[in-house]
Amino acid sequence: MSDLEKKIDIGDGAAIPDPKDRGLFSAWWIALIGTISLLVFLPMFKPDPYGKVLLFIPDGILITFEVTILSISLALVIGLVTGLGRISTNRFFNLTASLYVEVVRGIPLLVQLFYIYFALGRFVLVPDLVAAVIAMSFCYGAYMGEVFRAGIKSIDFGQTEASLSLGFNQRQTMTYVILPQAWRTILPPVGNEFIALLKDTSLVSILAVSDILRRGREYASESFNYFETYTMIALVYLLITLILSKLISNMEHRLSYYERR
Amino acid sequence: MNAADPIIQIQNINKYFGSFKALDDVSLDVTVGEKVVVLGPSGSGKSTLLRAINKLETISSGSIIVDGHDLYDPAEDINRIRMELGMVFQSFNLFRHKTVLENLTLAPIKLKKMSKEEADQLALRLLDKVGIRDRAEHYPLQLSGGQQQRVAIARALAMEPKIMLFDEPTSALDPEMIGEVLEVMVTLAHEGMTMVVVTHEMGFAREVADQVVFMDEGAIVEMAAPDIFFDNPKYDRTKLFLEQIL
Ligand SMILES: Nc1ncnc2c1ncn2[C@@H]1O[C@H](COP(=O)(O)OP(=O)(O)O)[C@@H](O)[C@H]1O
Numbered sequence A: 001m002s003d004l005e006k007k008i009d010i011g012d013g014a015a016i017p018d019p020k021d022r023g024l025f026s027a028w029w030i031a032l033i034g035t036i037s038l039l040v041f042l043p044m045f046k047p048d049p050y051g052k053v054l055l056f057i058p059d060g061i062l063i064t065f066e067v068t069i070l071s072i073s074l075a076l077v078i079g080l081v082t083g084l085g086r087i088s089t090n091r092f093f094n095l096t097a098s099l100y101v102e103v104v105r106g107i108p109l110l111v112q113l114f115y116i117y118f119a120l121g122r123f124v125l126v127p128d129l130v131a132a133v134i135a136m137s138f139c140y141g142a143y144m145g146e147v148f149r150a151g152i153k154s155i156d157f158g159q160t161e162a163s164l165s166l167g168f169n170q171r172q173t174m175t176y177v178i179l180p181q182a183w184r185t186i187l188p189p190v191g192n193e194f195i196a197l198l199k200d201t202s203l204v205s206i207l208a209v210s211d212i213l214r215r216g217r218e219y220a221s222e223s224f225n226y227f228e229t230y231t232m233i234a235l236v237y238l239l240i241t242l243i244l245s246k247l248i249s250n251m252e253h254r255l256s257y258y259e260r261r
Numbered sequence B: 001m002n003a004a005d006p007i008i009q010i011q012n013i014n015k016y017f018g019s020f021k022a023l024d025d026v027s028l029d030v031t032v033g034e035k036v037v038v039l040g041p042s043g044s045g046k047s048t049l050l051r052a053i054n055k056l057e058t059i060s061s062g063s064i065i066v067d068g069h070d071l072y073d074p075a076e077d078i079n080r081i082r083m084e085l086g087m088v089f090q091s092f093n094l095f096r097h098k099t100v101l102e103n104l105t106l107a108p109i110k111l112k113k114m115s116k117e118e119a120d121q122l123a124l125r126l127l128d129k130v131g132i133r134d135r136a137e138h139y140p141l142q143l144s145g146g147q148q149q150r151v152a153i154a155r156a157l158a159m160e161p162k163i164m165l166f167d168e169p170t171s172a173l174d175p176e177m178i179g180e181v182l183e184v185m186v187t188l189a190h191e192g193m194t195m196v197v198v199t200h201e202m203g204f205a206r207e208v209a210d211q212v213v214f215m216d217e218g219a220i221v222e223m224a225a226p227d228i229f230f231d232n233p234k235y236d237r238t239k240l241f242l243e244q245i246l
């Protein structure tokens, strides 16, 4: 099987640019230059409201990143455990993991967010941001679980057999042989999930979390400049995801070191 | 264990895949230092037999005792037993994310708690032996098939096993690379290693084997010293097979 076929294709994140596609006029560059130009020139020519919006949302950017990074970290841990559960021969572990994935997959993220947020709020008093992170990572943990499962399964079984035949047990085989290789297959979809999660954090603006979108909404509802506000909000999200997708594609390229002759 | 006892004792093993019988009442003893070559048509159960010896395949019935350890005794630690059994695969199965050197040192460092320096020295010595020391820092996919297989042999040897199992080690190689791998195996044989080798290399079987085992449809049909086996096979099925392959 070629490596291209092996790549896992999950995720509705931004399209991650192909590392080989380095031409100046690639779609990525055009999008980036366009976005930056608009972000610079719109406020220059019309400081009110474009410039004002930009000044209003930096706190929101920080919050968005905070929610994203905390959620993705937790989701990675949950995903690893879930992925291992999904391939485990232990009935109980396997069933629990599968059940979790099925349930999470079947409920819209926004409904889950509300549910966890208000369910949590009923029993324990947690800050809004914490509730948001728990809800996001609970949901994305299930997606990550599928990514990990596919990544682990994409590694040729011969690697496992070679490791076992040397005397490694299952756990050591996973740690020393399979996961370090699976990581390379897992990274692109994880990157996609990361970007998808960053975009989905805009949903938490409905809770009382002051992310980019919520800051924008606050500004728009005071100034009534809806069009200009959401133009800037969209551009800020686009800039962030463009930069992230490039970073991820570079990382992916570096991680394939042992495939290059 | 008695010194004269076989180091591998396989008694009446059967193996089913679902309702398909892959091994049919197979018994085989291998003594210390002995070289057994297993021949047979594709699908005759050679790999299954070999993989049963280090329990990569669990058998349905019968018993396998390796170096005094019953593989199916719950008190035995299969991972310890596997350290005594080196295995070489048709498809090399080198760890693709590790350099050649790291492929050799991973198991000794993690499993035998060998220091990195000591493991490196051992590894370089083995790489020297298989003629590939200058590639120590390369990654497996940067090597030719023949080179990869020699590294795979060295990796197995790095655990200092008592027995080496080979499953068609040259079948995936371009013809011009078969020689370099067989050469390493012949050297190993002359050093006294106990070996069980599944192969289609008749020259190797003739030169190295103490016993040649012929399998068909999951059963051992014939077992004899190579000169007798090749020049005077007893059974028609063996004769037919030899005619086809020679
Ligand atoms: N994991 C498996 N599941 C089902 N059938 C198998 C499996 N492994 C091997 N077999 C079957 O068992 C038979 C013997 O296989 P194998 O030992 O690999 O033969 P050989 O190595 O002699 O070519 C074949 O018919 C093969 O299809």
Ligand SMILES: [Mg+2]
Residues within 6 Å of the ligand: B046, B047, B048, B168
């Ligand atoms: Mg085979």
